[in-house]
Amino acid sequence: MAFPDSSIDYREHPEAYRIGHGERGVFHVQPYKDELLPLWAIRNEADATEAILAIEARYRDYREQDDFVGMDMARKYLQMGYTRSRRYARYPGGRKRDKSGKAIEPRDADAEKARIAQRYQKALDAVRDDKQYCQAKKAHQRMTRR
Numbered sequence: 514m515a516f517p518d519s520s521i522d523y524r525e526h527p528e529a530y531r532i533g534h535g536e537r538g539v540f541h542v543q544p545y546k547d548e549l550l551p552l553w554a555i556r557n558e559a560d561a562t563e564a565i566l567a568i569e570a571r572y573r574d575y576r577e578q579d580d581f582v583g584m585d586m587a588r589k590y591l592q593m594g595y596t597r598s599r600r601y602a603r604y605p606g607g608r609k610r611d612k613s614g615k616a617i618e619p620r621d622a623d624a625e626k627a628r629i630a631q632r633y634q635k636a637l638d639a640v641r642d643d644k645q646y647c648q649a650k651k652a653h654q655r656m657t658r659r
Contacts, residue, residue: 517541520602523582524587528657530582532650536593538586545586553590555598557656561629572640581649594633602626 517538554560575583603619
């Protein structure tokens with residue numbers, strides 16, 4: 514079975530969920546994509562702050578429901594907030610190459626996006642350090658190895 518598969522309801526079939534690396538699955542793992550993507554934003558500091566608070570609240574809801582897949586997907590959206598805002602902070606317009614295809618040297622291009630990245634990173638680190646998240650991750654890994 515290929516992962517991620519948009520046709521699977523991962524809340525009903527958490528055994529089909531693979532943790533993977535980075536942000537893999539953020540646009541395919543249902544129903545979490547539909548719940549988290551509308552909350553996510555990096556346009557400006559106000560929107561990003563609101564997004565972080567909303568994703569953290571959703572993370573806590575998933576944690577209270579012992580829903581590891583939801584917890585991990587919330588983590589991935591926080592990680593995506595960090596990586597995307599960091600990219601925009603370092604490259605004008607978020608583009609790593611110019612129109613001719615030549616690589617652009619990274620630099621401090623957008624101070625606001627750098628501050629947004631710091632806020633997302635702080636929220637991401639809190640999730641990664643959450644003991645309940647770590648325990649649920651280990652339990653999920655044991656379950657999916659069978």
